Amino acid sequence: MVLNRTHLAEFAAVLAKARKITVLTGAGVSAESGIPTFRGEGGLWRTWSATDLATPEAFRENPSLVWEFYHYRRCIVSKAFPNASHYALAALQQRCKQEGKNFKLLTQNIDGLHMQAGSTEVVELHGSLWKTRCCHCGDVQENREMPICAALDGKGAPDTKTPDARIPVMQLPRCNICNGLLRPHVVWFGENLEEKILRQVDEALNACGLLLVAGTSSVVYPAAGYAPLVSALGGVVAEFNIDDTPASRHCKFKFRGPSATTLPEALGIPLDQLPQVTAPSDGS
Numbered sequence: 001m002v003l004n005r006t007h008l009a010e011f012a013a014v015l016a017k018a019r020k021i022t023v024l025t026g027a028g029v030s031a032e033s034g035i036p037t038f039r040g041e042g043g044l045w046r047t048w049s050a051t052d053l054a055t056p057e058a059f060r061e062n063p064s065l066v067w068e069f070y071h072y073r074r075c076i077v078s079k080a081f082p083n084a085s086h087y088a089l090a091a092l093q094q095r096c097k098q099e100g101k102n103f104k105l106l107t108q109n110i111d112g113l114h115m116q117a118g119s120t121e122v123v124e125l126h127g128s129l130w131k132t133r134c135c136h137c138g139d140v141q142e143n144r145e146m147p148i149c150a151a152l153d154g155k156g157a158p159d160t161k162t163p164d165a166r167i168p169v170m171q172l173p174r175c176n177i178c179n180g181l182l183r184p185h186v187v188w189f190g191e192n193l194e195e196k197i198l199r200q201v202d203e204a205l206n207a208c209g210l211l212l213v214a215g216t217s218s219v220v221y222p223a224a225g226y227a228p229l230v231s232a233l234g235g236v237v238a239e240f241n242i243d244d245t246p247a248s249r250h251c252k253f254k255f256r257g258p259s260a261t262t263l264p265e266a267l268g269i270p271l272d273q274l275p276q277v278t279a280p281s282d283g284s
Contacts, residue, residue, distance in 0.1 A: 003255060003265055011253045011266055014236050018209035020102040023089055024226055026216025028241060030109045032260045033080045036073075039217070045069055045158050054188045063181060064167040070184045071147060072156035074129055077111045078146055084260040085214060086117035087274040088267050093119055104204035108216060108223055110186050117275075123200045125193060125223060127186035132173060136180025149173045193222065205230055214240040214259045218247035227251060240266070 015021075027037040037043060038050035045053070048069070052058060059066045089105060096103035105122050107114055110129045114122045132148075133140045147153045151171040173182040187193060193201075201222075205211075211230040218224045227237045227247035238253035239245070240262050248254055255262040264271055 003257075003262060007253065007255075008266060011238060011255075012268060014210060014238075014253075015267070018101070018236070020207055020209045021092070021096060021212070022103075022204045022208045022210070022230075023092075023105045023212045023214065024216060024223060025085070025089070025105070025107045025109060025114070025214045026218075026223070027109060028215025028217075029083075029085045029107075029259050030080075030111050030113060031215070032083045032085060032258055033111075033113060035076060035080055035111055035113075045072065046160050046162065051189055054186070055190055056188055057190075059183055059188075062164075063169060063172055063183075065164055066183075067148075067152060067167070067172055068156040068165055070129070071152045072158060074146065074148070075156065077113075077129055078144075080111065080113065082113045082117035084271055084274055085263045086113050086119070088264040088269050089114065089214075090118035091269050091274065092267055104200075106201060106204060106223070106226075108220065123197060123204065125187070125197060125201070127184070129184065129186065131185035132182040133185040134175035134178060134180045135183055137175060137178045139175060139177050140185050141176070143173075198222075201226075205233075208233070208235045211235055211237045212240065212263075213237060213247060213251070214263060216241070216245070216247075218245040238266070 027039070031037050038045060043049060053066050053069045093103050093105065105114060105119050106125055107122060108125050110124065110126050112128060112130055130142055130144050131140055132143050149172060151167045155165045169181060174180065175182055205226060208230050211227060213227050216223065218227065224246065227250045231237050231250040237251040238255065239248055239251040240255045240259045242257065255266055264274065
């Protein structure tokens with residue numbers, strides 16, 4: 001996809017002028033690394049959608065099933081690699097640092113691919129797939145063990161014919177401190193973002209001159225409100241997405257297409273200058 005040159009030139013001027021740049025990324029960015037979004041047509045795990053399983057109620061009712069779902073997600077992510085979107089944003093952060101600009105990356109994704117690509121001080125709005133939290137003592141730890149517990153080994157297959165593992169609760173991941181049941185340290189539907197995260201978001205959006213919104217459907221709050229807020233406060237919003245979203249009307253720039261293509265081009269970063277990324281062939 002070739003972006004409009006006039007559009008690109010206007011965006012480049014705004015990008016160069018902005019002293020405070022904030023980025024918000026969503027599932028569409030990770031989807032280009034082969035990570036399922038679990039949304040829309042074909043977005044089920046077995047017969048469940050993410051909204052069925054990613055809730056405190058689902059975990060209380062069937063922690064074994066929820067852990068199977070997250071074990072499957074950990075398996076998928078463990079084999080995934082950052083794409084050009086991730087590397088381009090890491091390069092933008094370095095450019096901003098060199099130019100003395102304020103930069104902050106906010107992500108709704110829980111896969112850690114931004115950090116793998118080299119981004120630092122990433123604000124993970126919805127937590128991390130690679131962290132656990134104890135339901136009893138609240139201890140949070142990073143855990144990249146695969147599988148995270150022996151009982152989950154070989155479990156979590158997405159096939160609708162796969163029976164539930166029905167793992168006894170004492171065989172599920174347990175806390176090293178108090179032996180309490182562990183849960184994924186992610187924000188589930190019906191839960192609020194952590195206060196610390198909210199403070200970081202406020203700081204990133206306050207006086208933001210340019211907000212880049214990439215790969216997000218802009219329907220999940222509070223992140224869905226960031227583009228309207230920045231626009232209302234006088235900042236410029238640029239959207240990188242395949243389709244229009246509820247946030248599109250607040251965006252001065254709209255780059256349509258895969259973010260792995262549109263982001264590097266809009267940021268003026270040739271694909272062959274990004275780590276482990278080669279320019280796609282004409283037929284791709």
